[in-house]
Amino acid sequence: MRSTLYTLLGLLFYCSTHALEPTVTIADSIQSRLTQLNHREQIHYLGKNCWLLREADRAQSIACGQKAIALADSLGYLSEAAQYSNYLAVTLLFYQSEVPTALFYMNKAYELALKANDSIQLGYAFNNLGDVYNLTGNIPLAQAYADSSLHYFTLLNNAEGKAYAFLNLADAQLKQKNYQQALAYYQLAIDGYPEHQEENIVSTAHIGQARVLTQQGKYDQARKVYEKDLALTRQMKNKTFEASTLKKIGGIQFFQGDYDRALSSYLQAEELFKQRQDKNGLFKVYLAKALLYGKTQERKAGENTLEQAFKLAQKLGAPARILDVYKTRLQFYSFLEEDIPPASLIDQYIALQDSLDLVRQFEILNEVSQKQAVQADLNQAQEEIKSKKREHIYLLLLLALILVLVKVLVWKNYSTNRLNKELAALNAGKDKLISIISHDLRNPFIAIIQYIDLLKSGELSQAEKKEFFTRLEEQTHSTNALLDNLLNFSAFSIRKVKSYPRLFSLDELLLSIQSELSAQLHLKNLSLQTKLRQKTVTADEKMIEIVLRNIISNAIKYSHPGQSIQISSFQSANNLCISIADQGKGMTEEQQAQLFNNQFGKSVPGTNGEPGTGIGLNICRELITLHQGWISVESAPGKGTIFSIFLPNNTSSQS
Numbered sequence: 001m002r003s004t005l006y007t008l009l010g011l012l013f014y015c016s017t018h019a020l021e022p023t024v025t026i027a028d029s030i031q032s033r034l035t036q037l038n039h040r041e042q043i044h045y046l047g048k049n050c051w052l053l054r055e056a057d058r059a060q061s062i063a064c065g066q067k068a069i070a071l072a073d074s075l076g077y078l079s080e081a082a083q084y085s086n087y088l089a090v091t092l093l094f095y096q097s098e099v100p101t102a103l104f105y106m107n108k109a110y111e112l113a114l115k116a117n118d119s120i121q122l123g124y125a126f127n128n129l130g131d132v133y134n135l136t137g138n139i140p141l142a143q144a145y146a147d148s149s150l151h152y153f154t155l156l157n158n159a160e161g162k163a164y165a166f167l168n169l170a171d172a173q174l175k176q177k178n179y180q181q182a183l184a185y186y187q188l189a190i191d192g193y194p195e196h197q198e199e200n201i202v203s204t205a206h207i208g209q210a211r212v213l214t215q216q217g218k219y220d221q222a223r224k225v226y227e228k229d230l231a232l233t234r235q236m237k238n239k240t241f242e243a244s245t246l247k248k249i250g251g252i253q254f255f256q257g258d259y260d261r262a263l264s265s266y267l268q269a270e271e272l273f274k275q276r277q278d279k280n281g282l283f284k285v286y287l288a289k290a291l292l293y294g295k296t297q298e299r300k301a302g303e304n305t306l307e308q309a310f311k312l313a314q315k316l317g318a319p320a321r322i323l324d325v326y327k328t329r330l331q332f333y334s335f336l337e338e339d340i341p342p343a344s345l346i347d348q349y350i351a352l353q354d355s356l357d358l359v360r361q362f363e364i365l366n367e368v369s370q371k372q373a374v375q376a377d378l379n380q381a382q383e384e385i386k387s388k389k390r391e392h393i394y395l396l397l398l399l400a401l402i403l404v405l406v407k408v409l410v411w412k413n414y415s416t417n418r419l420n421k422e423l424a425a426l427n428a429g430k431d432k433l434i435s436i437i438s439h440d441l442r443n444p445f446i447a448i449i450q451y452i453d454l455l456k457s458g459e460l461s462q463a464e465k466k467e468f469f470t471r472l473e474e475q476t477h478s479t480n481a482l483l484d485n486l487l488n489f490s491a492f493s494i495r496k497v498k499s500y501p502r503l504f505s506l507d508e509l510l511l512s513i514q515s516e517l518s519a520q521l522h523l524k525n526l527s528l529q530t531k532l533r534q535k536t537v538t539a540d541e542k543m544i545e546i547v548l549r550n551i552i553s554n555a556i557k558y559s560h561p562g563q564s565i566q567i568s569s570f571q572s573a574n575n576l577c578i579s580i581a582d583q584g585k586g587m588t589e590e591q592q593a594q595l596f597n598n599q600f601g602k603s604v605p606g607t608n609g610e611p612g613t614g615i616g617l618n619i620c621r622e623l624i625t626l627h628q629g630w631i632s633v634e635s636a637p638g639k640g641t642i643f644s645i646f647l648p649n650n651t652s653s654q655s
Helices: 005-018 029-035 039-052 059-077 080-093 099-116 117-134 140-157 159-173 179-192 197-213 221-236 241-253 259-276 279-295 297-314 317-333 343-391 393-456 462-493 505-518 518-523 541-557 588-592 615-626
Strands: 502-505 527-532 536-537 564-571 576-582 630-636 641-648
Touching: 005 297, 039 080, 059 080, 059 099, 080 099, 099 117, 099 259, 099 527, 117 140, 117 159, 159 179, 159 197, 179 197, 197 221, 197 241, 221 241, 241 259, 241 279, 259 279, 259 536, 279 297, 279 317, 297 317, 343 541, 393 462, 462 518, 502 505, 502 541, 505 518, 505 527, 505 541, 518 541, 536 541, 541 576, 541 615, 541 641, 588 630, 615 630, 615 641
Parallel strands: 527 564
Antiparallel strands: 502 536, 564 576, 576 641, 630 641
């Protein structure tokens, strides 16, 4: 078990202050719900409530967390035990101000995450330890843990974890007065998490930026940031954050010499901290009030407030807090016109500072040695596990052989049935293909020959020639498209189609298709408009080209002259979507239901009587299915049609 000086002090302190307290009871509603769940579900339900109740009901939050950890630990769910140890540590640190006890659970989360090989929870444990050492003033350790956390979350590409690590690094830089670096880290925390915009992260980063501005003497800018954040915290209904922001607004008013308003802000913050039983926040307000009383020459009020702060620092069990009281006491006496700080007070401050420096050095050395000890224990445990596994290898191998033999027999039977079905389907497809070729492909060529014979006869006027040339061009394009689809269908039917994904430009592909279909667009005076929010795709470019050409050709076929066709793309959480929308004749629900059922030869003619077979859309569906995607249709008679192609994110690349 890892231990530090704070952990030992924390356990002693926690036992002494909680020994006589009754066990926190889980609410009846939670207990009732637990009876309906299995053990694994109980663990997740309790852990979730530990996190969700941390602001509204800390007693219930802590009770749920302790129960979840104990149950997960007893059943061997190490990752869950690590996760909820992290949850409970955060609640104890930021909402209960019990630093030593929080540190105990952070160490527990660290050990469990190592045993479970859970990099995410290990990253959060590192980050939470960075929080503790930022609060207690051990900046080297705080920065080291934040760096470790950022390293893990960067490898995992975990945006939320990286944002929290940036906040810790920013706080460490601020305490070292590296203002530009601190501002940069706060901004990285905000910019690196845009999809979810977690309000706690945004609020904390804004407060940090305002703290930098305050220390730089830019009070008006800092006040505006705090006021903006105050509105956000009230919208979040987070009383703890609201109190913290009010205290900082009071600090700005103090620096600007507006002592009456500063005291009003401090008193509002003090009341909220008392309601939330936030001892850490209350401690900071006491120190701020003491300095204000020094400025207003209210010696008695200031000394009483400093005494309150000192007693609270002792309860918190944090030596750094006691040092803060001595430092504030020195500032308080320096503000009084008739007094100077007593020499004994200065000596006590220096002695305490030296002692705290020794403690911090011990912590750093102790952390290193304890990590090495934990790693050694883990290595020994892993060797024991490997030894036990060897005892079961032969039994598992025998069982595996039996399973393989059974699987081979089952697979052989399944393969035979599948091949028979595929053969029947291929024969049916072959018959249908021959039927289409003999009918639908022969008729267009007969029509083309007839148009050519009429043009050669020399009996047509110029107007008639122009009309027949137009019809001939339309028929040629239609026949060419039909031939392409028949060839694609034939290749697919005999399983010669293979997917070769690569990164390509969707924009360039659409320009190529538009150029290819320009004559058909021109004949109907149609415009093709694109609005691409996602401009690159990783997929088989040739297959996507076939799909888009078919759907765009259909849009042209069923559009009325003078209309437009809209093509758009966007990236959702899980898929890339490409949509082709026309304003044409549309379809009934019955027609939509028949689009992808392989009923060839039943296509509805276009607005100019253009023929079709229905092969194209079936090819589109099969090609998109090869990419693990799908096609959806929205349409109504007279209102146009929207075809949407969905490809999973693993086939798309951000532009």
